[in-house]
Amino acid sequence: MSAFAGQFVPLKITTNNNPDWAQWSRKYPMTGNGIPQLYVVRADGEQIYGGAGALSGDDLPTMLLASLKRSGRAFTNQEAEFLQRTVQASELALQSGDLLKTGVVLAEIGQLGPHDNLGSFARPALKSKELYLELKKRIDSKIAAGKAELLDTNAEKPLKPLLAVYEAEAVAKLFPKWKITTSGLTRELKKQPQYTLQAEQAEAIVRARVVAASLSPRIRNRAESLYTSVIRRFPNTEADALARGELAAVVPNAKILSMQSEDMKQSTKKSLTFRTWATQNGDFKTRAKYLHQKAGKVQLMREDGKTIVVDVAILSSDDQKYISERSGKID
DSSP states (O other): OGGGTTTSOOOOOOOTTOHHHHHHHHHSOOBSSSSOEEEEEOTTSOEEEEEESOOOTTHHHHHHHHHHHTSBOOOOHHHHHHHHHHHHHHHHHHHTTOHHHHHHHHHGGGGGSOTTOOSBOSHHHHHHHHHHHHHHHHHHHHHHHHHIIIIISOOSSOHHHHHHHHHHHHHHHHOGGGOOOOHHHHHHHHHSTTTHHHHHHHHHHHHHHHHHTOSOHHHHTTHHHHHHHHHHHSTTSHHHHHHHHHHHHHOTTOHHHHOOOHHHHHHHHHHTOEEEEEBTTSSOEEEEEEEEEETTEEEEEETTSOEEEEEGGGBOHHHHHHHHHHHSSOO
16 A cells, blocks of 8 residues: 555545535545445546445555546656646736746746646646646737738837737747747748838847746846847837836846946937938938938938838938948948
């Protein structure tokens, strides 16, 4: 019998004048009469055995062994604690609507087996499957909504839907079994001139978010450098402000939050200036301020607050010189 130690949780119920016993006996029927009355109930509440009278000889170990075969996988104490802790963190993240953190945390459970079939009837294992399926449903919805907003219509403020798409892509990569691919969508978005720079910003921010969402302190320590990279690459943009806010929540004393280099201060001062931009042939003019330049394209913000992306090559020589002075070069 020592082989079964630790694989069953003994429960003794007083039968005389006990309302719990009345409820128990209604839920779990008994075969035969007499004492003792022996039950085996699985972790999910399903009755596996219910019989009256003592089991003699090999009958008891035989029954227990048969019950174990129907009871699913038994986790070690360490595995059970890890599963419980991770499921709780995933559930809280999902309840808050943070699908990226939900995915990053839930993916850790893959160490124990397939997310949709851990082979256990324990409540945390069943909850893990429930969260896994719910997350996939929400990611599918997120991708469809992002595609509709960015490709079917022309989003005036694209960073938010772009972040949603790149987050969905990051989560999908954590669960290859889903067979969800967004790479075609993100490639298409990068080809859209009006989204090129914001797509780069979204991709960089999501990369930092994935690291910041990790349960591992060693991995989370990399978040500061990734957010700092976003701030330095995209100064004075919506991405800059977003990265600063998220970095402050993760690393409140991050250096980049308390200091700016003289170059960054100068860039900030100059980029806030609205000026007239024109093409070389003069058929296009607009009042806007410089935001960012990358891959031969410049991002400008018009006085009405809308951002536009223009090929640097078609701009006047004065405009190209202006860009070069602020970015150091024209890519």
